[in-house]
Amino acid sequence: MRIHVVDAFTDRPFSGNPAGVCLLPAGEWPDDAWMRQVSAELNHSETAFALPLPGAVEGPAGSEAGSEAGTEAVAGAGADWAIRWFTPLVESRLCGHATLATAHVLRTERGLLGTVRFHSRLHGVLVTHTDGEGATTLDFPAAPEAEVPVPEGLPEALGAKPTAAFGTGPLGDLLAVLPDEAAVRDLTPDPEALAALTLREDLRGVIVTAPAAREGLGHDFVSRFFAPARGIPEDPVTGSAHTALAPYWSARLGRPRLTGLQVSARSGLVHTAVRGDRVHLTGNAVTVLRGTLHV
16 A cells, blocks of 8 residues: 655645545545554654545545444545554544645545545544645634643743643644744753653643744744653654644734744644634645655
8 A cells, every 4th residue: 555754834844744644445444453563664743644435536547445344334424534543652532634644645546535534433524625725724622721830840841831721622733832933942841751641640741832032923822832752752843732832822822823843853734724623724735755655
């Protein structure tokens, strides 16, 4: 089967967030252990596995997936493909950049334009729409925020003291707010301490954010994301984190549409729009590798 590496939330190769994309043949899911091994082999923060559902259009000519995709067909009613995401260590609850990368591959490799609906295990149907110029918008559930005490040991693990911290509900992250953009850029966290803290607090990872240094920079807020206990010391650009970042900053800046810059070493832009209890995340993607998986 074909496998791809796609840089997401960027229009330039070797920037944004690289994701593996594996388009599976119709049928049952492979073993979880095999998908984890493929993800570990690629060694990117996430690899997406997409399974065509009965009636899904798989290419320009249109072909139907086999009916043996039984249980997924029932759960995925109204969807075209089922999708799952794996880090090199564990299965993820939600992943934005690898979903965007999968929509990009379906457009560039299979000729699927416009709207594609993905069934996810925990978040139902996730809709993507790719426009004629290649920008893809993800329609994801907004993550609720609730202020919580700054966890013991977080300032030491991050190397900076947050001004506030927020839980993000089912997303499972801690949102830590720093006073300014420079503080986010200058962070040098302790991965071992941060891994121990996230395991203790039952967190996927820690999102760190601050407002843009000033107007006119092309972004409204900055962020970084760390999930060392899940095999991601630092994620380059985290789409799912923006389901919490978008409503947080839109409420404080008074605008539904914003642009977030994730200031990792690779960096990337995520254009956000809050739509009630949903968030639209828009970005571009670039394929950097196509290959054949022989195992």
